[in-house]
Amino acid sequence: MTAMTPVYYTLDQAHARRNEILSIVGDEATFKERGARYELDAQQLALYNELTDLEFLIGD
Amino acid sequence: MTEFSSLERQAAEFADELTDTVKAVSPNCSPFVAKAIQDGSRFTVSQTPSEGIPLNVDEKPLLSMTAGYWCTVDRAKRFLAVERSDIAVYPGAKARGEPLFRYEYLREARDVPAAHIQVHGHRDALSHVLSRSGTSTNRGKRRATVDDIPRMSELHLPVGGHRFRPCLEDILEMLLDEFGIDGAAESRATLQSGRKRWRMTQTASAVRDDPDSAVSVLKELGYHIELADGEEAPPTNESRLTAR
Numbered sequence: 001m002t003a004m005t006p007v008y009y010t011l012d013q014a015h016a017r018r019n020e021i022l023s024i025v026g027d028e029a030t031f032k033e034r035g036a037r038y039e040l041d042a043q044q045l046a047l048y049n050e051l052t053d054l055e056f057l058i059g060d
Numbered sequence: 061m062t063e064f065s066s067l068e069r070q071a072a073e074f075a076d077e078l079t080d081t082v083k084a085v086s087p088n089c090s091p092f093v094a095k096a097i098q099d100g101s102r103f104t105v106s107q108t109p110s111e112g113i114p115l116n117v118d119e120k121p122l123l124s125m126t127a128g129y130w131c132t133v134d135r136a137k138r139f140l141a142v143e144r145s146d147i148a149v150y151p152g153a154k155a156r157g158e159p160l161f162r163y164e165y166l167r168e169a170r171d172v173p174a175a176h177i178q179v180h181g182h183r184d185a186l187s188h189v190l191s192r193s194g195t196s197t198n199r200g201k202r203r204a205t206v207d208d209i210p211r212m213s214e215l216h217l218p219v220g221g222h223r224f225r226p227c228l229e230d231i232l233e234m235l236l237d238e239f240g241i242d243g244a245a246e247s248r249a250t251l252q253s254g255r256k257r258w259r260m261t262q263t264a265s266a267v268r269d270d271p272d273s274a275v276s277v278l279k280e281l282g283y284h285i286e287l288a289d290g291e292e293a294p295p296t297n298e299s300r301l302t303a304r
Contacts, residue, residue, distance in 0.1 A: 006071050006094035006103065014097055038180065042154035046110045049128060053104040056130045056143075057097045 112155035117194035121153035
């Protein structure tokens with residue numbers, strides 16, 4: 001099977017998506033604390049995981 | 061091939077391998093996708109969309125699993141290396157709240173073992189899913205026929221199989237770190253020495269299990285290796301390589 005091509009973001013796109021997530025979830029510190037304490041519902045957890053991925057890629 | 065395009069290929073292949081693995085158990089789950097910033101050297105490999113991998117009993121979701129890998133380039137600047145990985149198992153149809161347990165790997169671990177299991181599950185949450193085990197396996201069938209309340213101690217969590225299992229020194233050092241046991245500072249050198257001895261012994265055993273891989277890596281490192289005249293190349297030990 002041919003490997004799927006990775007998905008690439010520009011740095012601007014990655015930052016824009018990060019900001020979009022943060023605008024959805026509210027206070028960043030509170031959201032990350034709740035994520036670290038495993039207090040998120042399914043939708044929030046998906047956003048938390050995506051946020052974690054973006055911040056790793058951006059290098060924040 | 062540039063370093064980046066080689067990493068890109070490795071990340072894409074890794075994502076495909078993970079997809080093949082999970083689809084063998086959960087055919088309808090979303091695939092794994094590698095993601096990166098253009099011209100960057102970091103990749104994430106995770107399920108997209110990130111909804112969890114449903115694990116069904118009698119076609120109804122009993123558990124949900126998430127798996128994510130955060131990768132960069134290794135020290136030789138040739139291979140994709142996992143900086144961190146997290147595989148978590150949740151009760152119910154969707155990954156939410158607290159998992160039952162998770163396997164984590166941290167390449168730059170400081171105060172914890174690089175590879176470790178963390179058990180989160182409250183007894184009730186675990187008992188609930190254990191009591192709903194399917195009967196398609198021996199252990200599931202046995203559990204389904206017993207009247208006792210299932211216990212956490214019934215779960216057997218894998219820790220590396222025959223060759224890569226933890227050693228006594230791993231467990232002792234974990235206890236020192238987690239419980240502040242007396243003599244922690246004085247004993248670390250002895251524990252590290254014992255761990256090294258164990259891993260070297262196990263590496264030798266792993267080489268005997270898979271001599272082809274060992275020869276391939278040693279040649280990459282600059283060794284010249286030939287089989288002695290009249291000798292046959294030893295076979296791989298399939299049973300050890302595939303055993304849990």
